[in-house]
Amino acid sequence: MRRARYRKQKREGFKRLSDISSGESVKILRVNARDKLLYKLLDMGFIDGTVINVIREAPLFDPMELRVQNYLVSLRKSEAQLIEVERV
Amino acid sequence: MIKVALAGQPNCGKSTVFNMISGIYQHIANYPGVTVDKKSGRFKAGDREVELVDLPGTYSFSSYSAEERVAKDVILEEDPDIIVNVVDASNIKRNLYLTFQLLEIGKPVVVVLNMMDVAARRGIEIDSHKMAELLGCPVVEASGAQGKGKEEILQALKLIWDQKSSFEEFRLNYEGLEPFIQKLQRDFTKIDSVVSSRWLAIKALEQDMQIIQKLEKMQRGIAQKAKEYRLQFHEVLDRDPESFLAALRFDSADIIYHKCVVEKQKDHVTATDIADRFILNRWLALPFLFLVMFGIYELSIVMGYKITDYTWPLLAAVKNFTVDILPAANFTEVPVITEFGIWMVNSANALLNYIPIFLILFALIAILEDVGYMPRMAFILDRLFRKFGLHGQSTLPLVLGGAFVGGCAVPGVMATKGIADDRARMATILTVPYMNCLAKVPFYTLLLGAFFKAEMALMMFYISTVTVFIALIVAKILTSTVLKTRETAPFVMELPPYHLPTFKGVVLRAFERVWIYIKKVVTIVLAVAVILFALLQFPGLDEERRAHYAQKSQEALSYFDNRVRGSDYYALVDTKEEVSRLLNFYDGYKMKRMTASGKEGAQAVDSEYKALNPEFFKFVKPKGDAEARKINRPLRKLSRMRKKILMDIKDEKVENSLLGMAGRSIEPFTQYAGFDWKVNVAFLSSFAARESAVATLGSIYENNKTKEGARAEETMAQNSGYTPLHATAMIIFMILTPPCIATMIVVKFQTGSYRWMLFAIFFPITLGIATAITVFQMGVHSSLNGVEAMTFFYVSVLLTALVLGLMPQKRINWSGGLPQSKVRDLH
Ligand SMILES: Nc1nc2c(ncn2[C@@H]2O[C@H](COP(=O)(O)OP(=O)(O)OP(=O)(O)O)[C@@H](O)[C@H]2O)c(=O)[nH]1
Ligand SMILES: [Mg+2]
Numbered sequence: 001m002r003r004a005r006y007r008k009q010k011r012e013g014f015k016r017l018s019d020i021s022s023g024e025s026v027k028i029l030r031v032n033a034r035d036k037l038l039y040k041l042l043d044m045g046f047i048d049g050t051v052i053n054v055i056r057e058a059p060l061f062d063p064m065e066l067r068v069q070n071y072l073v074s075l076r077k078s079e080a081q082l083i084e085v086e087r088v
Numbered sequence: 089m090i091k092v093a094l095a096g097q098p099n100c101g102k103s104t105v106f107n108m109i110s111g112i113y114q115h116i117a118n119y120p121g122v123t124v125d126k127k128s129g130r131f132k133a134g135d136r137e138v139e140l141v142d143l144p145g146t147y148s149f150s151s152y153s154a155e156e157r158v159a160k161d162v163i164l165e166e167d168p169d170i171i172v173n174v175v176d177a178s179n180i181k182r183n184l185y186l187t188f189q190l191l192e193i194g195k196p197v198v199v200v201l202n203m204m205d206v207a208a209r210r211g212i213e214i215d216s217h218k219m220a221e222l223l224g225c226p227v228v229e230a231s232g233a234q235g236k237g238k239e240e241i242l243q244a245l246k247l248i249w250d251q252k253s254s255f256e257e258f259r260l261n262y263e264g265l266e267p268f269i270q271k272l273q274r275d276f277t278k279i280d281s282v283v284s285s286r287w288l289a290i291k292a293l294e295q296d297m298q299i300i301q302k303l304e305k306m307q308r309g310i311a312q313k314a315k316e317y318r319l320q321f322h323e324v325l326d327r328d329p330e331s332f333l334a335a336l337r338f339d340s341a342d343i344i345y346h347k348c349v350v351e352k353q354k355d356h357v358t359a360t361d362i363a364d365r366f367i368l369n370r371w372l373a374l375p376f377l378f379l380v381m382f383g384i385y386e387l388s389i390v391m392g393y394k395i396t397d398y399t400w401p402l403l404a405a406v407k408n409f410t411v412d413i414l415p416a417a418n419f420t421e422v423p424v425i426t427e428f429g430i431w432m433v434n435s436a437n438a439l440l441n442y443i444p445i446f447l448i449l450f451a452l453i454a455i456l457e458d459v460g461y462m463p464r465m466a467f468i469l470d471r472l473f474r475k476f477g478l479h480g481q482s483t484l485p486l487v488l489g490g491a492f493v494g495g496c497a498v499p500g501v502m503a504t505k506g507i508a509d510d511r512a513r514m515a516t517i518l519t520v521p522y523m524n525c526l527a528k529v530p531f532y533t534l535l536l537g538a539f540f541k542a543e544m545a546l547m548m549f550y551i552s553t554v555t556v557f558i559a560l561i562v563a564k565i566l567t568s569t570v571l572k573t574r575e576t577a578p579f580v581m582e583l584p585p586y587h588l589p590t591f592k593g594v595v596l597r598a599f600e601r602v603w604i605y606i607k608k609v610v611t612i613v614l615a616v617a618v619i620l621f622a623l624l625q626f627p628g629l630d631e632e633r634r635a636h637y638a639q640k641s642q643e644a645l646s647y648f649d650n651r652v653r654g655s656d657y658y659a660l661v662d663t664k665e666e667v668s669r670l671l672n673f674y675d676g677y678k679m680k681r682m683t684a685s686g687k688e689g690a691q692a693v694d695s696e697y698k699a700l701n702p703e704f705f706k707f708v709k710p711k712g713d714a715e716a717r718k719i720n721r722p723l724r725k726l727s728r729m730r731k732k733i734l735m736d737i738k739d740e741k742v743e744n745s746l747l748g749m750a751g752r753s754i755e756p757f758t759q760y761a762g763f764d765w766k767v768n769v770a771f772l773s774s775f776a777a778r779e780s781a782v783a784t785l786g787s788i789y790e791n792n793k794t795k796e797g798a799r800a801e802e803t804m805a806q807n808s809g810y811t812p813l814h815a816t817a818m819i820i821f822m823i824l825t826p827p828c829i830a831t832m833i834v835v836k837f838q839t840g841s842y843r844w845m846l847f848a849i850f851f852p853i854t855l856g857i858a859t860a861i862t863v864f865q866m867g868v869h870s871s872l873n874g875v876e877a878m879t880f881f882y883v884s885v886l887l888t889a890l891v892l893g894l895m896p897q898k899r900i901n902w903s904g905g906l907p908q909s910k911v912r913d914l915h
Contacts, residue, residue: 063471065364
């Protein structure tokens with residue numbers, strides 16, 4: 001079910017932030033987080049329409065380093081998964 | 089008095105600005121979340137008194153972290169007159185997001201553009217006049233680290249204070265939300281607060297629980313109203329007020345940014361980017377991290393230990409001095425006050441001995457903090473730690489605790505303060521004490537030297553590496569049981585640009601932390617030492633035994649008397665008082681000679697004692713004097729006899745003491761782990777400071793068969809009747825416990841509860857004794873030797889950790905909906 005939704009999104013040009021590889025820039029379409037995580041993300045500048053630059057993955061592949069609003073931030077993939085983005 | 093609150097985003101330099109304008113020293117570091125509590129200071133600016141409150145850094149005023157609660161409370165409860173908003177000029181856009189939230193609180197604001205030097209270096213030009221015009225508040229340029237901007241900030245404060253009457257409330261037009269804000273404001277009939285009602289309305293619509301609860305207390309039904317309006321707003325615009333507001337504020341920040349800021353070198357690669365290419369590189373990051381850790385370990389622990397060789401004589405001198413001023417022993421009758429004094433000095437010295445190590449360690453950590461490597465460490469290792477319920481930020485506490493062969497849990501536990509995730513923070517606090525405490529090393533050396541001479545290296549490898557796996561397992565167990573319901577926080581962490589540390593800051597911080605250590609830990613440990621002393625002294629020996637020892641002393645004295653009668657000097661030593669004084673003289677001399685360094689030191693001791701009593705000195709060092717030698721030899725023998733009697737008395741006292749009784753009473757149980765009562769007493773007394781375990785064991789096993797000067801290892805191997813398997817059980821127990829009192833005190837501080845402290849004491853003890861019993865019984869029944877049993881233990885731990893680590897985990901990434909209880913009702 002989740003898989004299907006994922007495919008649908010992919011067809012429509014959606015991607016999840018967690019799937020973006022290093023060096024690419026994307027634009028936030030939607031933040032699917034709730035509560036505390038949503039607040040945190042909003043405060044850190046993850047606003048719809050903001051451009052994010054994926055800098056790198058951590059050596060053990062998990063948190064990813066991003067540039068948002070001109071500063072660097074680290075985000076776990078499990079959380080990045082909740083952010084829908086599109087290529088710019 | 090003017091009350092000023094200092095607010096700003098994490099790591100923007102608030103504490104630096106605080107120090108600069110107040111002249112009061114405050115903790116600074118280059119990672120977010122250093123100031124977790126509010127700190128305040130008073131100072132005079134011109135003829136006015138100012139109270140300045142340094143708030144914890146907050147990215148905004150809308151989410152629910154502990155820091156934001158503290159910050160908001162100060163604004164609400166303490167009603168500051170002016171808010172000084174420190175802004176990181178090199179990261180202005182995100183910082184302005186908070187500025188707008190501060191402005192709308194409705195109090196006069198002064199914006200301080202800090203880190204102007206960094207901004208200039210990055211080619212960021214800021215038109216502060218224009219910004220002041222647009223925001224309607226003074227905007228001051230500053231550079232806290234270089235001490236620039238103090239006068240200007242004070243001036244701006246004065247200006248605002250003088251023109252308070254003409255101050256007009258700031259308002260940001262929230263467009264679609266405006267009707268709801270105004271409606272809610274009109275509903276506020278019974279709300280009476282020092283802050284603007286518009287702000288309260290906005291916060292309530294944003295669903296800020298802290299504010300809503302406050303409002304609800306003043307006027308029932310407000311929460312419900314706010315909820316209704318939220319829903320209405322959602323229907324109209326298909327958005328939640330919080331994301332709508334955030335977007336609007338960022339847009340406003342963007343406007344200021346575009347009008348007032350010119351970035352000449354946008355897209356220019358910064359030094360931080362280049363450094364991170366190496367430091368966070370997939371292949372280089374871990375080796376580099378390892379190198380840093382290893383460097384810290386080498387410099388602080390290894391080198392610090394060497395430095396203690398030089399500082400130890402100082403502490404020994406203090407001890408000698410104490411011995412000198414306390415009443416001397418009358419042969420085998422040692423006054424209680426003397427025993428007590430020496431005990432206390434020993435307890436204090438055992439801890440103070442680590443100060444050089446701590447100084448270096450804290451200085452290095454301060455450098456890492458200032459440079460900005462800490463959050464990167466968390467970034468690199470987060471994945472690994474998360475598997476076990478810990479957090480990337482657990483790295484440093486664990487390393488300090490001794491993940492690398494040795495450390496100390498006290499600074500380790502203290503370093504957990506910055507961990508944002510509450511569950512991971514608790515788990516870290518509770519696992520740091522499992523790390524290799526430096527003070528355990530002598531204990532291991534004693535046992536390894538006694539029972540594992542050949543396999544020493546292998547055993548030491550086991551001991552020093554197994555702790556990390558144990559800590560991971562324990563963390564996993566705790567976070568999936570007792571800590572399961574604890575709040576967790578998303579790991580959205582800023583990676584600040586690298587800064588050069590300042591010498592002054594590093595040194596100040598190192599000393600400050602050492603001072604805290606001395607103040608908090610040493611004082612409490614001394615208090616416990618008093619209790620322990622009492623437990624070891626009372627009830628003491630009974631009449632009959634005392635008579636027994638009195639007779640022994642008499643025998644020793646007569647022996648001496650008979651031997652020296654033939655000497656020409658007999659008149660000098662023919663009473664008990666004289667003999668006793670001579671003996672004290674002799675022992676004092678020997679002790680000082682032992683701690684004196686080099687030939688000159690020895691000569692100094694010689695001349696000191698010669699001057700003290702030239703006659704006695706002849707007996708101590710007879711040289712060619714044949715008559716004096718007649719006294720010298722029996723004197724040496726007598727000194728040994730006295731030591732033996734004192735030791736026997738002490739042993740018997742310990743055996744009969746309250747602690748001894750405790751040790752005995754648990755023997756029936758601990759014997760399954762191979763521990764007899766003596767071992768129990770050693771472990772019990774090691775609770776005060778682990779060094780005492782060695783001292784207690786060492787002294788318990790010294791006996792008359794032991795030849796003079798034999799090392800504790802040898803006596804133990806000969807006299808204890810233990811096998812290496814016993815030693816393994818003891819080592820395993822020691823690895824898992826006992827937590828030392830100093831650590832428990834900091835655990836109390838960091839968790840803020842005695843219940844967790846007690847948990848931190850009894851959980852490891854239970855785990856330790858259970859494991860020791862299991863391994864010992866395994867060993868006995870399958871006739872394993874010590875090393876085999878230890879290998880078995882090591883492999884089991886390793887496998888457990890691997891299994892737990894590889895276990896796939898499904899994380900619930902969503903929340904909300906109906907409360908669980910309601911959902912259950914539906915079925
Ligand atoms: N180059 C430069 N560095 C600065 C300046 N002001 C502060 N710093 C450095 O920035 C780092 C953070 O400073 P702090 O004063 O601890 O920041 P804070 O806002 O109190 O941080 P939290 O309490 O964690 O919210 C430290 O390494 C300071 O030395 C400045 O004007 N220029
Ligand atoms: Mg601070």
